[in-house]
Amino acid sequence: MKIENRLLPAVLVVEDETLIRMDVVDIIEDAGFTAYEAGSADAAIELMERHDNIKILFTDIEMPGSMDGLKLAAYVRDRWPPVAILIVSGAVGMRESALPQGSSFVSKPYVTSHITETLHEIATQLK
Template sequence: MDSNTRPAVLIVEDEPLIRMDAVDMITEAGFRTYEAASADEAIALMDKHLDIGILFTDIDMPGTMDGVKLAAYVRDRWPPVVIIIASGAVGLDRATFPDGASFFPKPYTARQITASLHEISRQFG
């Protein structure tokens, strides 16, 4: 499966260097990527790019909603989109995450994320 048949990944991270690393990692794994620094920017991209099949979001970010609220919004508006949440925060209540969302604590490894993305992309096959 090549990058034209895999779902695109939207990376939402307010820290530019972390976002850049995530984009590089996911692009190198063979996925098309879009990037956003806030939930508002992410929603605008999802409206515009119908090929986004995976949301990879941080929790803590500025704007009208955090990553958990963004994930819930995406689950309601685009139910087929697969959601991956990453955070360095401790003591998170995962019960607030949307159904089916995956969680990776920071620091995560490239191997963890890319393995998860490849597994998800097989579902789109």
């Protein structure tokens, strides 16, 4: 079930690999969402503080810097509890107990349609 594009929440994409991040931003924008992008957890937190329309965090796990994607997700869950979290990684066998409560996990490589469907489902739940 899709919602009208003007009602879709903004998504923050956090990925340290520039080309992957650009591709994900294109996928998200093509699906009708507004996308912000960050190459690190620190940059992501700055964007979260500046843009209150960000309602979905899309983050990779493995990133350089002060925290990885799991720590970023936990930080966002604590500081901005209503924000939905979608964690992606090439790591196999990710335990649900390792994820912040209420987050979703998608393994890489992922299919574009799966990402867009998942984001639309999340957006519907946020309504």
